[in-house]
Amino acid sequence: MKALVTGATGFIGSHLCEELVRRGYEVTCLVRKTSSLKWIESLNLNLVHGDCNDRDSLAPAVTGVDYIFHLAGLTKATSRDDFFCANTEGTGNLIKAASEKNPGLKRFLFVSSLAAAGPCKAGPVREDSVPCPVSDYGMSKLEGEKAVLAFRDLIPVTIVRPPAVYGPRDRDMLVLFKMIKKGIFFDLGKCYYSMLYVDDLVRGIIVCAEDKKAEGKVYFLSHSKVVTGEEIVKEICSALDVKAVPLKVPKFVMPFFAFLGEKMTKQGIINRDRIKDFRHSHWICDAEKVQHEIGFTPRVGLKEGIKWTADWYRIHRWL
DSSP states (O other): OEEEEESTTSHHHHHHHHHHHHTTOEEEEEEOTTOOOTTTTTSOOEEEEOOTTOGGGTHHHHTTOSEEEEOOSOSOOSOHHHHHIIIIIHHHHHHHHHHHHOTTOSEEEEEOOGGGTOOOSSSOBOTTSOOOOOSHHHHHHHHHHHHHHTTTTTSOEEEEEOOEEESTTOSHHHHHHHHHHTTEEEEOSSOEEOEEEHHHHHHHHHHHHHOGGGTTOEEEOOOSSOEEHHHHHHHHHHHHTOOOEEEEOOGGGHHHHHHHHHHHSTTOSSSHHHHHHHTOSEEOBOOHHHHHHTOOOOOOOHHHHHHHHHHHHHHTTOO
16 A cells, blocks of 8 residues: 655654554655654655645655545644645645545545644534634644545545644653653643543554545544543653642733743744633543544553653653
């Protein structure tokens, strides 16, 4: 089987490439000439230089593959236009090219986000819940989903929505690990999250792409256990063998912290758009549909996932 992966040099994409190669796929990656190949350079891959926003560069990448895994996009930006350019227009360009140049495609799988559905208000968010994204990132991913679904009568498509994803190579969670190692963390009050370890997400992505029953569907991929912010901090403290003191952050000062974050770090996790998500306390999705229809169940719980992530950070001297 031949697969195209976009976003292959990123956190999730690099793990997906490793697993696809391990399973015997012939993998092609769409990469920019400026992309760092650090995490995939040791893999047996085909590289095609291009960009989802450069329509002319897409035909060589999408032609002749059986599966397209579209992970490329922006998770952090300081401009609304940047989010929509990458996550909406880029997705539309890629699936249009696939429908024109590869009508025999077995599956186009788009990795969206829980942010496209938004936080929950009355019980966990499900696939049939009305989407209510609260950030520009979430809105741009939702529009990317619409771009994909517009082609579902032409080529087989599947959309997966993971919640917060963590594991080796993740730089977002690293921010929290570093703070806790220094003995502090921001206390945002009682918060509830769905989470998923990266290895489980990769396995879920491949299962959904290969299973005929997933064609034309949207699925949440998540561990069934909802965790609190307190539990996340507790497990990180345990993994690092440290104690941390909470710094209470009133919600009305969050925009100020976001402004400082943008000034201090370029496209970091602390920015004005991400703060729109942090202001909501319930980010919970119900992944029962994919378990019932496809049989996908995550294997890694929070405790072991946090420990493995901490071990990787230490081995690679990120902590």
